[in-house]
Amino acid sequence: MPIPRHATSITLGVLTLTGLSACDGRGTAHGTTIGVTATETGCQVARTELPAGTHTFAVTNKGDKITEFYVYDKDGAIKGEVENIAPGVTRKLPVELAAGEYQGACKPGQKGDGIRVKLTVTGTSRALTTDPKLKAAVDTYRTYVSREADDLLARTTEFAAAVKARDVAKAKALYPVARTHWERIEPVAESFGDLDPAIDARENDLEAGQEWTGYHRIEKDLWTTGDVSADGPVADKLVADVTELAARAKSVSLSPVQLANGAKELLDEVATGKITGEEDRYSHTDLWDFAANLEGAMVAVDALRAGLAARNGALVAELDTRFAAVQSALDRHRVGNGWKSYPELSTAEVKELSDLINGLAEPISKVGAAVAAQK
Structure with a gap:
């Protein structure tokens, strides 16, 4: 179906240097899995000195709080993340890493700077982007991100002007339109960790001493x-x-694995924020965000289509079927050029959307590993 957070304080976790699968002479790790044990007080990473290449962090939550795991580069940009890891659950995060210094971070309670672990990556790898199909995927998706970033800036500028003019009706109409462009490229936008909380934080997301700014602050007042x-x-x-985000988005470094992870993150956003109605809790424009997250995920997967099909054609077929089912169910809630207010959906309709998203989450979680697999 072709369709179209920067932290400063650092706490080092307990490190256990064990087990790593074999690498080839160029330093590329094939199928390397690195165990991470997350608790309220520790972030145990099985290996912190790594060869350049693609690695999968298997994060097990042995604490009592929901946690998440991030990989940051030396500038604080997010190279990969996996959120909403419930106690007792293991979730995997494939990340393609070039030589350099990184940090892994476990975030118990999904708050704060996290428990930080230094990761050192050395050598050179046979980058996935040397595969012509995957290189084309990155180029295609980067063009999409650039266009959406430009539209995000244009629509946000209009929205801000309406707010400053105290034109409440116009600002309300522009709010979900501007946010559509944010939600389509949210994983890229979130990779600039210092900008994401300033732009998109909800009131309950604020850290101690953090000023509440951004879309949701204005949404509440409207x-x-x-x-x-x-x-x-x-x-x-x-x-x-x-404006700063749009400028950074023009030169952001992306890998095929990041596209795959981004598609999964967008569906996680739907499952944890839009389905619950908590994302746009004042405006109830959650279906606008839902639709934008879904489109962004479809665009990422579609960009990867040729490379993914060469590795796992059956997975592509399943994704097409499940994406189509979610889109069909969502389309029943269209109103003109927009969407119903979220409270207008019945319990059964919300459950239908939730079940379909959960059904899509399983195959989408396989895309990163499939893309990372050498043909």
């Missing part, structure tokens, strides 16, 4: 009191932050 008279500075900061 839909609870209708008084945005004090939101001019917030609107200006939002435009400034989105």
